[in-house]
Amino acid sequence: MKSQPAKPTERTAFHPTAWLMWIGAAALPAMLTRNPLYLILIGVAVGMVYAGLPGRRSPLAASWLGLVKLGAFLTLFAVPMNALTVHSGRLVLFTLPATWPVIGGPITGEAVLFGLSTSISLTVILLIFATLNVALDQSTLLRLAPPFLVEAGVIVAIAVGFIPQMVRSFHDIREAQTLRGHRFDGGRLDGLRQLAPLFVALLTTGLERSITLAESMESRGFGGNRAEIPAGHKLWGQAAVLTSMGGLAVGLFLAQYRPAWAPGAWTLIALSVGGLAVILWRQGQQAQRSSYNRQIWRQRDSWLAASAALILGLTVLGRLWQPDLFVYYPYPPGSPWPDFNLAVGASLLLISAPVWLLPGRTAPAHRTVIDERMASATAPSLGMD
Structure with missing residues (x-):
């Protein structure tokens, strides 16, 4: 019987290379600009892609979404911090006594706007990488790493997955302890005391996972697959x-x-x-390395790669042709009101291309799901014949 190529799973709706081109196209303008209008446009486009991913309801997606929310909450501190420490601008909101160290002086609208744009930028970048991690698993990314980066890629993959795993373990432990009668809604002092067993269990779980991972890597010869090299x-x-x-x-x-x-x-x-x-x-x-590639390049991958290449090309050309195209500097002599270029805005809308190219829109997705369910249901009977 002739073997058939594996069907793409829900998390591999596009080829990994196309996804990497997309993240480059989304991350480059987000890192180049502090213009809040462009950043909001990028955030909306990336949010549409995240909402359209089939795996957005998985525990991994919930962990990454929680991390994005936490990052957005923490980056909001950039607004008051920037407003209290940078006393420059013409739009004076109010004035603190000059005798107060560091924070004394005028609180300006320009400082608030710049802190807000910084907060939006960091949140959008977090959302971009969260979308990539939900769309692609770490093993797929490691297969794409060149041979000289395999070991570093494994380390980076472990580091990237640490916080989502910790968030997931936190929710699991809290749910288990709630079922056992523990309460976490007491007063401030009681709440701190009741959180102690939660964090002890979280620390123990993390240590056990680390030891298991280290033993697994050692048993598989991690770092020992290189040929002997003379000193x-x-x-x-x-x-x-x-x-x-x-x-x-x-x-x-x-x-x-x-x-x-x-x-x-x-x-x-x-x-x-x-x-x-x-x-x-x-x-x-x-490096002695072998891998089995099951990814298939499809027409939708070509469209996604083309749109990403167009965004990258327009961004680089725009930056070279007009260096201040993505610049936003609200302090004098700049303007606190951000500029908006229609051509740039139209190119940034292409970041939402995966939403319109997902298999669910280009082909009847329910047929694939039904086929997979029928295959899984008939697999045991085929194995017994």
Whole structure:
């Protein structure tokens, strides 16, 4: 019987490469601008994508959404902090006594607006990465990592999943202790005392998970799948990496602060980047790695990649053509009222492309679900025949 390619699961509605291009297209303008109008537009588009994901109701999605809410709450402190510490601007809201250290002086509307734009920017970036982690699992991302980044990718994947796992464990432990009769709605002092067993259980669970993970990684030979390298070759490789990175740093410095030396600086940057790429490629050849790729590139992946490439291209060209296109600086001599470019706004709307390209919109999704249920129901009987 001829084997059939695996069908994409709910979390792999698009090819991982297309998802990575999308996150680059969404994150680049969000990191370049502090314009609240553009940031709100990006946030709405990313929110639409998050709401349209099939796995948005999973425990993982709930953990990431809780993390985004926590991050949004914490970033709101940037508004009063910026308003109390930066006393610049023409729109004076009120004035604190000048004798008060640090916070004394005029509280301006420009400081409030800049703090608010910073808060919106951080929240939007958190939402972008939360959407990526709900759309793709960590194992899929690790398969895309080049060989020389496999070990670092495993470490990053563990670090990224730490907080969502902790939030999920917190809710599970609290629910279990509530069923056992513990109450967490007492007064302030009682509430702190009642939270003690909750945090003890959370700490114990985290330690057990860490020990289990360490044993699993050790049993699978993590870090021991590289060929033996002579000490001299290893030393030369490390020296070459340091030389390339040093040349890159010097080239960037000269290109930024010595415009007259720009041709030589960019030549040094190109040589350093090329040398670093060759060194990393050689190091990747020493890693013994095998993987099984089940991903299929479809037409909707091409559309998503094309829209992401268009956003990236327009963003880079706009930044080069008009350096202040994404700049928002409410303090004098700037204006507290943000500018809005219709072309930029239209390009940012393309961030919502996954919503319109999801399989549920391009093809009848219920048929796939029914087919999967029938396959799972008939699998045991086929195995017994």
